[in-house]
Amino acid sequence: QVQLVESGGGLVQAGDSLRLSCAASGRTDTKYLTGWFRQAPGKEREVVAAITWSGRSLFYRGSLKGRVTISRVDANNTVFLQMNSLKPEDTAIYYCAAQTQGHWDIEHDYAYWGQGTQVTVSS
Numbered sequence: 177q178v179q180l181v182e183s184g185g186g187l188v189q190a191g192d193s194l195r196l197s198c199a200a201s202g203r204t205d206t207k208y209l210t211g212w213f214r215q216a217p218g219k220e221r222e223v224v225a226a227i228t229w230s231g232r233s234l235f236y237r238g239s240l241k242g243r244v245t246i247s248r249v250d251a252n253n254t255v256f257l258q259m260n261s262l263k264p265e266d267t268a269i270y271y272c273a274a275q276t277q278g279h280w281d282i283e284h285d286y287a288y289w290g291q292g293t294q295v296t297v298s299s
Contacts, residue, residue: 178202178288180272185293193260196293198272200253209275210255211235211286212246214268214295224270226280227255235280262297269294 184196198210211226225246226235234246245258255272269292278285 178204178206178208178274180274180288180290182270182272182290182293185270185295187296187298188262190263190297190299192262192297193258194262194295196257196259196270196272196295198255198257198290200255200274204253206276208288209278209280210248211273211275211280212255212257213271213273213283214266215271215292216265216268219268221271221283223281223283225257237281259295262295264297264299267295267297 178200179202181199182196184194188194207229209226209228212224213221214224215221224237224240225244227246227248231248243260248255271292272290273286274288275286
């Protein structure tokens with residue numbers, strides 16, 4: 177199995193940018209699909225973006241496309257989520273997750289989860 181640790185969250189102002197990191201350890205030789213999810217207070221967790229193990233296929237939540245970019249660096253087993261033009265409604269706990277098979281946007285298809293990193297966007 178793989179362990180995931182998120183970092184990079186914090187308090188920012190509307191319009192700022194932030195880059196989140198998801199570092200993987202353990203069985204990193206497995207071909208995981210890695211996704212980013214977020215959960216705002218009082219709301220259900222929702223998918224943000226995902227990237228295949230090769231990095232050749234990227235998937236984005238439609239409403240966020242253009243403001244977020246997912247990428248990976250295999251040398252250090254890290255997946256990044258670059259978020260630009262942040263809005264107060266982006267405030268949430270951001271989680272990364274990994275799976276070996278399933279749909280990129282189905283939460284329950286992901287077997288491994290990190291603990292999350294808080295992103296707070298002030299207006």
